[in-house]
Amino acid sequence: MERLDDDAITARLREIPDWHREGDEIxxxxxxxxxxxxxxxxxxxxxxxxxxxxxxxIDIRWRKLHLTLTTHDAGGLTQNDFVLALRIDTIAADHAAS
Structure with missing residues (x-):
């Protein structure tokens, strides 16, 4: 999987507003x-x-989940990180609605 450049990462982050970037992680x-x-x-x-x-x-602290995504093999963020982030957002929304 190819590592994304800064412009691509910035664009993809607009699609997942609950996520923020810290270095090579979201x-x-x-x-x-x-x-x-x-x-x-x-x-x-x-x-x-x-x-x-x-x-x-994933760091579980009672009812708080701290999630971090990066692609270690690529040495940074790839398309896979953003695909999984979107799926995680859907899961979080589904459980919030329950």
Whole structure:
């Protein structure tokens, strides 16, 4: 997977406003209503990550999930990071609506 340049990253970040860039990573925090829902969100993210063979770093703090995406093999951000970020946004929205 080809590493994206700064212009491409800036453009893609406009599509995922809940994410922000820190160096060669994009990050987002999701706050679930309770611990059980937070774990359900993680499980759904895991399914999507496996399907894409692209795995986020996830830090679980009670009902807060801190997510980080980067493509280690490419040494930075690639299309895969933004595809998974969009899927994570959908999962978060689905659980917020439940």
């Amino acid at each position: 990050r987002r925090t999701i706050v679930a209503p309770d611990f059980r829902t937070a774990i359900a969100v993680v499980n759904d993210i895991a399914e999507q990550a496996e399907a894409l063979n692209h795995h986020p770093d």
